[in-house]
Structure formats: C-alpha cells, structure tokens
Amino acid sequence: MTDTIETTDRSTLSRDGQSLLAPIRLAVGVLQGLALWAIERSSGSSEFDHLSHPVRSWPATVPELYAPLLLIAAFVPVLLLAGIGRMRTITLAIWVAVAAALLALTGWHEVARQSTETLLNPPYLNSPMPVFAAAALFIGHHLILPADMERRWVASFPTYFDTAWKAAVQLALSLAFTGVFWILLSLGAGLFRVIGLDFLEELTRRSWFAIPVTTFVFSVAVHLTDVRDGLIRGVRAVGLMLLSWLLLVITVLTAGFVLALPFTGLKGLWETGSATSLVLSAVAALVILTNAAYQDGRAENRPPLPVRLAVQAAALLLVPLVIIAFWGLFLRIGQHGLTPDRLIALACAVVGAVFAGGYAWAAVRTVLRKGDWMRPLEPTTLAGAALAFVLIVALFSPLADPARLSVADQVARLERGAVKPDQFDFRFLRFQSGKAGEKALATLTRSSNPDIARRAKNMAALKDRWSDRYEGVPEHTPVFEVIGDALPSDFAVQVSRRDIRYDCDKPGDCVARVQDLDGDGQVEVLVANAYSVHLVARNAQGAWVRLGQYVPYRCVGGARGDPRDRLRTGQVRPEKPRWPDLAFGDGPPVTGDLDPSRRCPATATPPNAPSPVLVGEDAD
Numbered sequence: 001m002t003d004t005i006e007t008t009d010r011s012t013l014s015r016d017g018q019s020l021l022a023p024i025r026l027a028v029g030v031l032q033g034l035a036l037w038a039i040e041r042s043s044g045s046s047e048f049d050h051l052s053h054p055v056r057s058w059p060a061t062v063p064e065l066y067a068p069l070l071l072i073a074a075f076v077p078v079l080l081l082a083g084i085g086r087m088r089t090i091t092l093a094i095w096v097a098v099a100a101a102l103l104a105l106t107g108w109h110e111v112a113r114q115s116t117e118t119l120l121n122p123p124y125l126n127s128p129m130p131v132f133a134a135a136a137l138f139i140g141h142h143l144i145l146p147a148d149m150e151r152r153w154v155a156s157f158p159t160y161f162d163t164a165w166k167a168a169v170q171l172a173l174s175l176a177f178t179g180v181f182w183i184l185l186s187l188g189a190g191l192f193r194v195i196g197l198d199f200l201e202e203l204t205r206r207s208w209f210a211i212p213v214t215t216f217v218f219s220v221a222v223h224l225t226d227v228r229d230g231l232i233r234g235v236r237a238v239g240l241m242l243l244s245w246l247l248l249v250i251t252v253l254t255a256g257f258v259l260a261l262p263f264t265g266l267k268g269l270w271e272t273g274s275a276t277s278l279v280l281s282a283v284a285a286l287v288i289l290t291n292a293a294y295q296d297g298r299a300e301n302r303p304p305l306p307v308r309l310a311v312q313a314a315a316l317l318l319v320p321l322v323i324i325a326f327w328g329l330f331l332r333i334g335q336h337g338l339t340p341d342r343l344i345a346l347a348c349a350v351v352g353a354v355f356a357g358g359y360a361w362a363a364v365r366t367v368l369r370k371g372d373w374m375r376p377l378e379p380t381t382l383a384g385a386a387l388a389f390v391l392i393v394a395l396f397s398p399l400a401d402p403a404r405l406s407v408a409d410q411v412a413r414l415e416r417g418a419v420k421p422d423q424f425d426f427r428f429l430r431f432q433s434g435k436a437g438e439k440a441l442a443t444l445t446r447s448s449n450p451d452i453a454r455r456a457k458n459m460a461a462l463k464d465r466w467s468d469r470y471e472g473v474p475e476h477t478p479v480f481e482v483i484g485d486a487l488p489s490d491f492a493v494q495v496s497r498r499d500i501r502y503d504c505d506k507p508g509d510c511v512a513r514v515q516d517l518d519g520d521g522q523v524e525v526l527v528a529n530a531y532s533v534h535l536v537a538r539n540a541q542g543a544w545v546r547l548g549q550y551v552p553y554r555c556v557g558g559a560r561g562d563p564r565d566r567l568r569t570g571q572v573r574p575e576k577p578r579w580p581d582l583a584f585g586d587g588p589p590v591t592g593d594l595d596p597s598r599r600c601p602a603t604a605t606p607p608n609a610p611s612p613v614l615v616g617e618d619a620d
Contacts, residue, residue: 021085022223028084029219032077033212039070040207043122056122063124068107070123071130072100075137077215081222082141082167091148099137106133106396113403113434117464128344129396136392139385142167157378158296165292169236174221181217244293244307250285251310254317266324276328276345283321283352286314287384290359294377302373311374312366315359322356325349337419338409340402340433347391354384404436411440414452419474421451422494426459426472473497478504480512480527483568487512491525491536491544500527500534500546511564517574526572528563533572 043066044054059065079099083092111124118126142164146155149163189201203209225232269275293311295301302308326349333342358380366373394400407429413419429437429444444456459472475494478501480487491512495501504510504527511528517535518524524537525544533550552563566572581589 021226024084025081025219025223026216028077028080029216030212032073032219033215035073036070036215037208037211039066039073040211042066060122063111063119063122064108066122067111067124068104070125071103071107071133074130075103075134076100079137079141081219083145085226087145087148091144095141095144099140102136102393102397103133106393109397109401113401113436115431115434115438117431118434127340127396132392132396136389138167139389143382143385143389154382157382158298160382161291161296165236165240166232169232169239170222170225173225173232173235174218177221177224178214178218182214240292240295243289244303247286247289247293247314248306248310250282250289251314251317254282254286254321255313258317258320261320266327269324270328270331276325276332276342276349279321279325279328280345280348280352283318283325283356284348286318286321287352287355287359290314290377291381294374297372297375297378308373312363315363315374315377318352318356319360322349322352325352337413338402338406339428340406343400343402343405344395347395351384351388351391354387355380358383401436403433407433407436407440411444414444421449421455423474423476424452424455425474426455427465429456430459430462430472431465476502476505478502478510479506480504480510481507481564481568483511483513483570485514485523487514487525488523500536501544503529511567513567513572515574526567528567528572530562530564533563533567 039059042057042060044056044060059069076096076099079096080092083095087095106129107125110127110129111119114124114126142160146159146163147153150156150159185200185204189204192198192200266275269278290311293303293307295303303311325345329342329346329349333346358376359374362374362376362380365376395402410425410428414421414424426441426444429441431437433440441456441460444452445460447453447456455472462471473496475496477494478492480492492501501510509529513526513528514523515526516523517526522538524535527534527536531551533552535547535549536544537547539545550563552561552566563572583589
C-alpha cells in the first residue's frame with residue numbers, strides 16, 4: 001500500500017508540474033505574510049494618536065470583517081501548502097473554497113455573538129474557536145486528501161494513516177525550522193549589536209519584515225520536508241515507535257486509576273473542579289497513542305507483543321473513562337446547568353464515546369479470535385474524526401452556539417425555580433455570554449419576580465465588569481474543616497462573594513477553630529487558608545464580620561509553613577503584646593511594632609502588619 005501511495009503522489013506531482021512546486025509554495029508563503037501584515041497593520045498596533053490610542057483603519061474598524069479575514073489569511077494558505085502537488089487542482093480549489101467559507105462563517109459568528117463589553121480590540125476572537133478551527137481543518141483536509149488520491153469517496157485506512165501522520169510530522173518539523181530560524185536571526189542581531197550595528201535588530205522588530213519572513217520561511221520548510229519524502233517517513237517511523245511504547249506508560253497509569261476507584265470513590269475526583277477535562281485528556285491521549293501503535297494495520301507493521309497488549313487494554317480502558325466523563329458532566333449540568341465550557345466538553349465526550357465503543361469492540365473481537373487484530377479500530381477512527389469535524393463546525397457557528405444554548409438553559413432554571421435568585425449567576429449573562437446573555441438579562445429586568453428583576457437591573461446598570469466585581473455573583477455555603485468545638489450554627493451559612501468565607505469552596509481549603517481570643521466570653525472564629533489566618537467575630541448587630549488577618553512569617557530560613565497545619569495541631573495561641581497601644585486624642589488606639597524580637601532584619605521582607613497572634617515556631 002505504501003508503494004501505491006507514493007506512486008499516486010508522484011503522478012499527482014507530475015500532472016500539476018513538479019518543477020513549479022517550489023515557486024508556487026514560496027509565493028503562497030510571501031502572499032500570506034503580506035496579507036497578515038496588512039491585516040495586522042490596520043489594527044493600529046504600530047501607530048498611535050496623541051493620547052496613545054491605536055489608530056485603526058479598515059478592516060480593523062469592522063470587526064465582523066476583520067476576524068474572518070484574519071482566520072482565512074492564517075489558515076487557508078497552510079491548506080494550499082499542504083494540498084498543492086498532492087491533490088487534484090479542482091478538488092483543492094473546492095476544498096479551499098469550502099474551508100474559507102467555514103472560516104468566514106465561524107469568524108463572523110464569533111464577532112456577532114459578542115457584546116460590546118468584550119468586543120474591544122483586535123483580533124476580536126475571545127474563545128478557543130481558532131484552536132478548534134485548526135483541528136477541524138486538519139481533520140477535514142486529511143479526510144479529503146486520501147479520497148482524492150485514490151479517486152473514491154472513502155479511501156483505504158493505510159492511506160488515511162499515511163497522509164495524516166506524515167502531515168503531522170511535516171508540520172512539527174516546519175514549525176521547529178521556523179523557530180530555529182528566528183533563534184539564529186536573533187543571535188545574529190545580537191552579534192551585530194555588540195559592535196554597534198543595530199539595523200538587524202531594528203529590522204526584526206518591524207512587522208512588515210517579521211511577518212512575511214516568518215511565513216516565507218515556513219513555506220520553505222514545508223517544501224523542503226515534502227521533497228525529502230523518505231526522510232519524513234523515517235522520522236515518522238521513529239516517532240511512532242517511541243509513542244507506541246509511551247502507550248504502555250499511560251495504559252498502566254490509567255489501569256491503576258480505574259482499579260483504585262472502587263476503593264477511593266469519585267469524591268476526590270469531583271472535588272478537583274476539573275475532573276471531566278482531566279478524564280477527557282486521558283481519553284485523547286489513549287486514542288492518539290493507540291493509533292500510533294496500531295499504525296496502518298498491516299501485519300508487517302504490527303508492534304511487539306507488549307505494545308499489542310497495551311493497545312487492547314487501552315481500548316477497553318476508554319469505556320470507564322468516558323463513562324466517568326459523562327457522569328461528571330451530568331452531575332455538574334444537573335446541579336448548575338449548562339455553560340459554554342460544559343457544552344464543549346459534552347461534544348468532546350460524545351466523540352470519545354464513539355472511539356470508546358469502536359475500540360472496545362475491536363479489543364473484544366480480537367480476544368475472541370474473530371477477524372484481523374483490532375480491525376474495527378479503522379472505521380471507528382474515521383467515524384470519530386468525521387464526527388469531530390461536524391461538531392466543531394456546529395459549536396462555533398449559529399447551529400449550536402454554546403453561549404446561546406447555555407443562556408437559554410440557565411434562564412429556564414431560574415424561571416422554574418431550580419435555582420434561587422441569590423444563587424443565580426447574573427454576571428454570566430452580563431459579561432460572559434455575549435449578546436444572548438445581554439438580551440436575556442434585559443428580559444429578566446421585566447420579570448414578575450421582584451427579586452429577579454432587582455438583581456437583573458443592578459447587573460444591567462454596571463458599566464463594565466470591573467466596576468463591581470461582587471455584584472451578581474451567586475451566593476454559596478462555605479465548607480470548613482472544623483478543629484475543636486463545633487462552629488456556631490449561623491457561621492457556615494450561605495454568604496456572598498464579599499465575605500471572606502466565600503473562598504472556602506471544598507474540604508481542605510479552610511480550617512476553622514472556635515476560640516475566645518480576647519477573653520470577653522464571646523467566641524471568635526479563626527479561619528486559616530494556605531497563606532494566612534483570618535479573625536472573624538460578631539459585630540454589634542450580631543453578624544459575622546472579618547476583623548483582620550494574621551500573616552505568620554519566619555525571619556530565619558524563610559519557611560512559613562501552612563497556617564492550616566498550625567491551626568490543626570493547636571500551635572496557634574493568643575499572646576498579650578509587650579507594649580500597650582497608644583491613643584492619640586479622641587482617635588482609636590494605635591498598635592505599634594515595638595518588640596525587636598518579632599521584627600525581621602532589614603534584609604527580610606515582613607508582611608503588611610505584625611500579628612498579635614503567634615503561629616507555631618513563629619512564637620519563638
């Protein structure tokens with residue numbers, strides 16, 4: 001099959017004119033650089049008015065045009081570099097036109113959905129869309145190229161494998177070549193600078209030079225790696241061999257994780273706050289490394305027995321990982337509703353489920369000795385790639401805009417009473433969900449529920465996200481690790497973002513200890529986090545308020561230790577100051593720092609204020 005692929009490549013090159021490949025590719029690189037420079041120049045990054053504001057020109061003054069043009073200029077030339085000489089001209093033209101249209105649509109939508117609050121400066125792209133767009137284009141290109149090479153709708157799996165992994169190696173080498181070029185250019189500029197010649201260093205700082213040179217060097221690297229096809233295949237073979245053995249490592253670690261779950265439970269995983277993304281990352285690693293080990297599926301390329309066993313084990317391990325990912329997502333969605341991040345994670349989990357189902361069936365089929373080794377892996381990989389392409393296009397276009405779907409779900413939860421107004425994140429609507437959120441917030445200001453309407457109006461009145469960072473943030477009940485006597489019943493209750501207790505999100509974040517520090521018969525609460533100890537006491541109205549904080553420190557060795565550990569072990573005690581406070585006239589007493597034994601030498605950096613409560617060894 002490799003011979004067939006190489007023959008197809010050579011025939012395509014001959015048909016399109018192999019002698020013209022180099023000038024065409026270099027011309028594409030230069031034109032891309034000039035286009036990117038013109039787009040960057042319009043943003044005003046190098047020209048400012050008398051108030052130091054950037055002077056922008058067209059198309060930067062039209063965000064709905066600027067973002068699509070930037071995406072097209074950044075990605076379409078790369079598709080041309082990858083397709084010229086390998087894909088038929090008509091097929092390449094159609095694919096480039098489709099890709100440009102998709103980039104224009106997603107770029108326009110990315111701008112159109114944003115509010116004026118976030119649509120401030122070029123490039124006007126405030127989501128992970130460009131990263132996902134690059135992934136979608138890579139997938140799409142390597143679904144189309146093999147089919148065009150074999151002149152049929154669905155090519156053979158070895159062709160898909162060969163073209164995709166060759167392109168991945170070629171891209172990595174081209175990026176590395178471009179990076180090393182700039183390192184050497186910077187080194188040369190430094191050498192000239194030491195003899196008083198700054199022209200080269202100044203030149204590298206000019207965007208009209210740096211951008212076209214970068215794209216030109218990248219196109220040179222693409223051409224050089226393409227004409228040395230044997231070299232690329234050799235590098236790929238070594239890389240695949242190394243990756244296949246790394247599969248053993250991740251498989252053992254993942255198996256240990258899965259086997260430990262019945263004994264540890266999932267509580268610790270959920271408390272990380274990033275369980276789903278962590279598990280999905282493991283799924284992605286297993287899928288990529290499994291493909292690296294399986295290669296093109298031909299018998300002569302099968303890995304050694306230990307790696308084959310790792311492939312089968314990894315295929316089976318995908319199932320529990322995907323189940324855990326869905327479980328975590330459904331728990332969070334059930335508790336807190338949809339968010340853009342959760343919708344993107346859900347799409348990734350769906351793709352992971354396709355891979356998990358197909359790969360697990362391949363492993364079971366192999367164990368049952370039916371058919372070739374892991375053969376169902378091949379159609380599963382193609383189906384998963386195609387699904388990923390479709391979902392990316394849907395998520396970053398009007399078809400399934402995560403912000404719009406999240407806003408609709410969150411507002412529905414609020415209106416049906418699934419979440420109380422004081423626990424609803426109005427700030428998400430105002431500043432984090434674009435025009436869909438602003439429209440929903442305007443509707444909530446007219447709600448028949450006076451509490452909802454009041455909170456929505458307060459949030460809508462904010463001029464920007466920095467004017468009141470606490471307004472609209474949902475309240476929640478803090479969690480404490482309690483040492484000694486039980487906390488007062490009204491201490492661990494629902495609090496707002498303004499309260500110091502709000503940051504105690506999960507067990508272990510904060511340690512609390514009830515103590516009568518001033519001996520007045522009324523208890524106070526010491527709340528320790530990783531950096532300091534906060535004193536929380538009742539005010540005249542009986543409400544718990546933060547009076548201040550103690551920041552323990554040591555002058556010798558600089559090791560402060562964790563204040564929470566000191567509170568757990570009883571190493572925190574009140575100590576009367578050696579010198580009294582002083583009152584000046586009718587003003588409040590002022591505490592002085594008069595004890596030399598409690599002060600660091602001039603070379604040390606003390607905290608903001610001395611502490612009358614000594615912590616552990618700091619008392620010595």
